[in-house]
Each structure stands twice: as structure tokens, then as C-alpha cells.
Amino acid sequence: MITGAGAGRHMDAGTGTGTGTESSRSTENGRDTGPGRRAVAAMFGRQARLRWVHLVLGGALLMPYWLLSTVVLGSLDPQKGPLLQVLLYFAALATSLPMAAATALVPTVRALEGAAALALCAPARAGEVVTGPARSWAARRRTAGWFVLHLAFGGIVSGMTLAGTPFAVMLILRPSGFEELTRFWEDHGVPGPLPGPVLGLALLALIVGTSAGLGGLLARWAPVLLGPTPDERLTAAERRATVLAQRNRLARELHDSVGHALSAVGIQASAAARVLRTDPEFTAEALAAIEETARGAVAELDAVLGLLREEERGEAATAGPTLAGLDDLLRQLARTGVTVDAELAPGLDRLPPGFSREAYRIVQEGLTNVLRHAGPAPARLRVSLAEEWVGIELTNPLDRLRPGRPGGGRGLRGIGERAAALRGDCEAGPTDDGTMWRLAVRLPVGTGGEQW
Template identity: 75%
Template sequence: MRLRRTGEAGVRLRRAAGASVGRRARLRWVHLVLGGALLMPYWMLSVVLYGALNPNQPPGRQLLLYVLSLLTSLPMAAVTALVPMVRGLEGAAARALCSAARPEELATGPARSWGARWRTALWYVLHVLFGGVVAGMTLAGTPFAVVLVCGFAGTREFVRMWERHFPGWLVTGPVLGLGVLLLIVGTNAVCGALLARWAPALLGPTPEERVAAAERRATVLAQRNRLARELHDSVGHALSAVGIQASAAARVLRSNPDFAAEALAAIEETARAAVAELDAVLGLLREEDPEAAGPAGPTLAGLDDLLRQLGRAGVAVDAELAPGLAGLPEPVSREAYRIVQEGLTNVLRHAGPAPAGLRVRLADGRLEIDLTNPLGPARPSRPGGGRGLRGIGERAAALHGGSAAGPDGDGTTWRLAVWLPVGGTT
């Protein structure tokens, strides 16, 4: 028990020493000294003004003049901090030197509202005030403490004066000098800790800025999800088709060379189309604004090519396509193509070369997609699979539509149903 208490005391002592003279304390000291440097122009201006208004001050009132100058310099500093860009500069300094607990909560841009400006002004006043105190103690107290510790000339006289004014407080020069140094270190630690604690509240983003940042993050995530769906549906479909075609070609390479040659030609065509779609999606990633560049991908006009590719892979699709699909809005047509592509790819992955039925209709102002296929034998699941149906649901929801998927009542047929409003766009 005693050893544990001794160890805990040692840990607390090391933490206290680190907080007082460690790297964080040294960075905060630099931050406070910079604040003292920022205070000097305001303070000197106040001293000049007071000196001009009250010339020939007696020496006894000089200290009062300096204190009043300090008090009047703070409002001038607050007015200066109302400039919007001050928040960004102070936030950068606080992140780099003040070592706040969560520096990511500090704003990086200028203050765009008066509430943010007033909070920045309060922070700036505290920074220059605490910085002035610490800088003044450092510049005046450190040489004084060194003189006392080293016992230079005049030290004994100062100690005798101390004992004369404070009878009973017997202290030697070195002890008093160490006390002054500890006072400087402690003041720096306390002021730095207070500023670090108040930094998120005074330099942090406003509620409006937090909402804007959340909207930007949501936009970025939506773009990433859209690009991920494009890659999944285009490249995933191509790889599934290529895998099935390559497997079929390998089985009949010796017995049916013509069919194997046709399968290899289909693999080449599928790979070329996949490379083209992949290049289009990667082009969106290179754009600074993917939304402005416009989404890539085929539309329902290319559905015949998709059905022909799947036929070469062994999936016979009984398609019933309504007239007028070419006149659909491009967002609806593009998303509908991807939904059909992913649905047929799922047939290829999970049911194998099985016949499928596809119905694409226009009814009551919406586009209806109905895809059915017989349930084949269970196949081993792929690592990372299961994103297809979720992607279909996300595409339908983005156009204010809906989807449903699952086996029919008799359990022999899998059915995918999707409905999209013809005028619904994001």
C-alpha cells in the first residue's frame, strides 16, 4: 500500500513538473510572451497620452500612471480584435502554442458574425493581459531572481531591507530568488491553462458555422457514396460478367472452340466498357467539384448492350421495355440503368446462368422496374458483399422513390421491384 501511494505521489509530481516546465508549459510561455508583445503598442500609446495630459508627474505617481495605461490599453486592444481576420490568426496561434485540449474545435477562418467578433475580442484582451503579466514578470523578475540566487552586489542590503519591512520573515537571498522564479513559473502555468481552457469557447466556431461544416461533411459523404456506388455497379458488374464468361470458356475450350472464342470476345468487350466507365468515374474524383462536373454513366438507352453482354454470360433475359424510355430525364434514366445493371449482376452472382424476367414500365407518372429470377442453389458469399441491394435502395431514395426485394410467397422466385418518380431528382 505504501509503495503504491509513493508511486502515485511520484506520478502526480511528474505531472505537476511537466505542467510547469514541460514542453507544453514552454509553448504556452511563448504564446503568453507574444501576447505581451502585442500589448506593448497599446500600452505605450496610453503612456504617451497620459504623459501629454499630465506633464511633470512626480515620481511617486509613475506607477499609478503605468497601471492606468494598462487599463486603458485593453479597450483599444478589444476594438482592434473586432477585425474579422483576427480570429483566424489567434486561432492558429492557440492551436500551435496554447496546446488546447481539442485544437480541432478552434475556428480557422475569419469571424463572420458580431457574436464571433465579440468573443474574439474577449479572447484577445485576455491574451494580451495575461501575456503582459507573464512577460513583465519574466523580463523583470528573472534577472532579479538570478541576482538574488547568485549573491551579486546589493543582495545583502536587499535582504536586510526585507527583514526590516517584514520582521519575522527571515529569508536569505537564494531562497527569495528561488521563490521569485517559482512565482513566475506558476503564473505562466496558471495563465496558460486558463487560456487553453477558454480557447474552444471563445475561438470556437459559432452554431451557424457548425451547421455549415456539418452540411459540407454531409455533401462530401454523399459524393463519396455516389462514386462508390458507381464503382461498385460498373466495375463489379464487369468483373462478375468476365468471371462467368472466363469460366465458361475454360470449360469448353477443347470441345467447343467457337463458343470459347465468342466468350473471349465478350470478355474483351466487357473489359473495354468497364475501363471506359472506370475512367469516367475517376475523372469525377479529379474534379474539385464533382457535382459541377456532372455524374458519369450510361442511361437506359444503353440497356440493349447490357442485355446482350449478359446473354453472352449465360443469363437469358426476357425483357419487356416500355416505349418512351429515351425521353426520360437524364438523372432518372441514369439511375434506372444502374439499378437494372446491379439487379442483373446479382442474378449472375447468386443464381448463375439462370433466366431472368425484366419489366420496365411507365405508369402514373413514375418509372417501375420489376426483375425476377428463379432461386438457384445457395452459393458461397463473397467477402465484402451485400452492398448491391443497399446501393439500389440508396439510388431509389435519392430520387424520392422506393424499392423492395425478396423471395415470392412460394419461395421459388426472387423479385426486385423499384419505382422512381419521373420528375424526382436530387
């Protein structure tokens, strides 16, 4: 048994007091990382360039819808002037977005858009962007909203890039060509227009700023529109909880079944090695016990691996020894030198199999702790059955001179988890006089046992 209370280990965390000022934080490896540099990076950095590519991709995806709308709207009035032509283009943009939203309801669109957003848009919470198909209408509606934003922003940036950039370059490189535009402004009462190079640079800055701003908005909205819906988050949380519960259960099974067998085999092998030459008869008996223990461990290991493989879940969930097999466990312990004074209530063999199996594991782990921590010391086991409760009480002498296991064990934690899963309670610790270790578990038969 565990011979003393586990001392909690405290790790002193460094509380490094940052003494650097804002000016010192704005310098890294001799380079200025202040607001000015961050603004330049936001406009022209690698992330800004990737987001521009993402927006241009959105503009390219918009083109089929826009051309279809242009053809349909243009056929309504073939005779139109320049102003109506411009209005037609904007009307085509407005009518093309609903068509894009309708096609975005296809489940695979979220997978494609999510992958593109992760690769190019660089969202702040990239881990929340889903790259799988939309499996619910809520997810499809969110994807449609994202697709419309992507195509609308992409159309704006693509149009400004394709039309505005050549015009800005012309204004910068050919100021003389600006005279006609100056006369146009003067004829319409626009006083004092800016020089061509200045206006060209301002137009380029507007294009770059629009691309950076719209790209940042898309990056901010990506986790919201391409992220999991509340139902998907709940499903993922339930799935993770199920996986963790299965892992914890598997860990308990391996610890209790295989761990008990290895402890018994280790003690039996050690005893056989000590009397190998002087008592061949005892050695042969110990080796036979080791063989029997190993065979039982292999059988239990197969049952535990059945849980891991999820094969024949109904049988695997109830496979393994029950309280009716405590006599075999006590006989096995007697071969290791542990004498157990057992008092077992009648009727234990009539308990539900799943419940009885978990109670058996609790007894097995308690006796294994006696074997590991108290050695060949006498122990007293009492299993009582009263109305709707099963009581387990195990006591053994407390050996304070015997060292504990390095790093502590997980036996008591596993016992507590099993008891909690069965809606029971567990107490473990030294008795008041400090001479005995006592483990007491109380389990309700009618609740929790059927799930096992």
C-alpha cells in the first residue's frame, strides 16, 4: 500500500519582471519594429501580398457570374450610352453575388475556400478555419456569406488593380498626358487639380490601402464564417470527451490488470532466484505460479485490446474477472507471500457483470498496492453486500521504512475514478493511530453499473 501521503511538487515559475520600455520593445536585433515599420509591413509585407493574391483569386471567381449578369442585363436595352454602360456594370455586380451565394451552398465549397484562406488569407485564428465540407445548412449559409464577401472584395480590388494601376503609372511617367484631364476638370469647375505624379502616387496608395484593408477584414471574418458552427463545436467536444474517456479507461485497465500481473511475477521471480539452489521445490512452484500469472495476464490483455480495437464491444465491455473470482486472486497473492484474511459476503456472484467487474478491479488494485508498497505483509479484506450497496474495506500494516515508487503511482487515482464512475465514494489513508493503511470504497449497485 502507499505508505505516506504524496507530497505535492511545486515548480517555481519565473516571474521575469519586464523592465524594457515601449521604445526598447520597438527595437529587435537593431531593427525598428515600431508603428511605422508595422504599417509598411501591413501594406507591402508578405502577408499583405498573399492577401492581395487571395483577393485577386476572388475577382477571378467573380468573373463568370459577372459576365452572365452583364449579358442578361445588356440584352434588356442594347442602346445605351457611357453612363448607362457604367451603371450596367455595377448592376451586374449586384446581381452576380446572389448567384455566387447560391452555388456556395454546395458542401465542398467550404473545403476549397477554407484551404485557400489558410494558404493565402492568413487568418488570425487559423486553427478555427475548417477545411472540410459543410455538413449542415448553418455551415452552408456561413460559407455562402464568406463566398460573397470574398468575391465582392476581390472584384473591387481586381478592378482597381487592373484599371487603376496602369492609369496611375501613366500619370507618374507621362505628366504631359495630364493636360487633357486638367482641361476636363477646369471645364467642370474643379479648381487647382493636383499634379499628375502626385495624383498617380495617391491612386497607387489608395489601391494598396484598399487591398490591405479588405484583406484584413477577410482575415478577421474567416474564423467566423469558415469556422465550425456551434453544433459542430459541440459534436467535436463530445467526440473528444468520448475519446478521452476511452483512453482513461484503457489506461486503468492496463494499469490494474497487467500491472498487477507484473508485480506478482516480479516478486515471485525474486523469491525463486533467492532459493534457486537451496529449495528447488519452492523454485518450481514459483515458476509454475509465474506461468499461471502470465497466462492470465495475456488473457486480460486480449480483453483490454478488444476495447482499443472496438471489436465486439458488447462482449469486451463485460469481459474479465468479477467478484466471483476473488478466490483465485487471493490464492495468487498467497504464492507471493501476502496473506489476506478475507471476509466475502454471500451473493457476490449475483451482481451485474459490468458492476462486479469494476468492483473486482478496485479490489485487485488495492491488493496490488499492498504487494508493491507493504511487501509480504498480512492484509485484511472485507467485501460486504447490504441492500443496494457494496462495501470494500482493505487494511494492511503501514511500513514507513519501505520506500515508495519513484514518481508515485496511479493506483489510488484509478480506484477513485472507478468509484466515481459508479457514483460511489472512496477513502484512503492511514488510520488514526498511524499503524495501518485503510482503503474504503462504497458502491451503489443500482446506479452506474449497467453502463459498464
